[in-house]
Amino acid sequence: MLLKLERPLSAGTGNDMHHLHVSEIEVLDVSGAKIELRPHDASPFVKKGYRSEGVFLSYEKAVDGDSATATHNDFGPGVQYGSEDHWMAFSLAEPHGTVREVHIVAKQPAWFCRAVGARVSLLRDGAVVWEHVFTEENVVGSGTGGGGDVRCEVPLGLQPTPAPQVCVCV
Ligand SMILES: [Ca+2]
Numbered sequence: 001m002l003l004k005l006e007r008p009l010s011a012g013t014g015n016d017m018h019h020l021h022v023s024e025i026e027v028l029d030v031s032g033a034k035i036e037l038r039p040h041d042a043s044p045f046v047k048k049g050y051r052s053e054g055v056f057l058s059y060e061k062a063v064d065g066d067s068a069t070a071t072h073n074d075f076g077p078g079v080q081y082g083s084e085d086h087w088m089a090f091s092l093a094e095p096h097g098t099v100r101e102v103h104i105v106a107k108q109p110a111w112f113c114r115a116v117g118a119r120v121s122l123l124r125d126g127a128v129v130w131e132h133v134f135t136e137e138n139v140v141g142s143g144t145g146g147g148g149d150v151r152c153e154v155p156l157g158l159q160p161t162p163a164p165q166v167c168v169c170v
Helices: 044-048 136-143
Strands: 002-007 024-029 037-042 086-092 098-105 121-125 127-133 151-155 165-169
Touching: 002 024, 024 037, 037 044, 044 086, 098 121
Parallel strands: 098 165
Antiparallel strands: 002 086, 002 121, 024 098, 037 086, 121 127, 151 165
């Protein structure tokens, strides 16, 4: 099974909104145990990552177990803004239990605007078995306080059963 986080161009590119960056992604099973995520693939700019202080913020930083490190799609000189759907995908280590929750940890306040229209999904054999598209209600409202450890749990009510939840943390 794959977990995919994407910010499609269709989510809008105005106001410098088309960027994808998260600190950590966690998937929990029904017993509350963390399911190991392994880097699978990403769109070219997300895979390369923005170079910050000599370090490329590639998508692997979303699953390195450290919420102090974050991914960021490449941008700046030489990168054509708004030219790709940004996405990153991770495989769930097999065998694993039934997925109950997906946690998206995002410590950058800007993400709470940029995430509107972003989609997180679970795919089995290429078919989407569960997805959630972030709305302003999910995201912007939970991030306007900035900083701290605010958690926003969004019941999703879709497969697999029991319903997983997305938790957005700043
Ligand atoms: Ca990290």
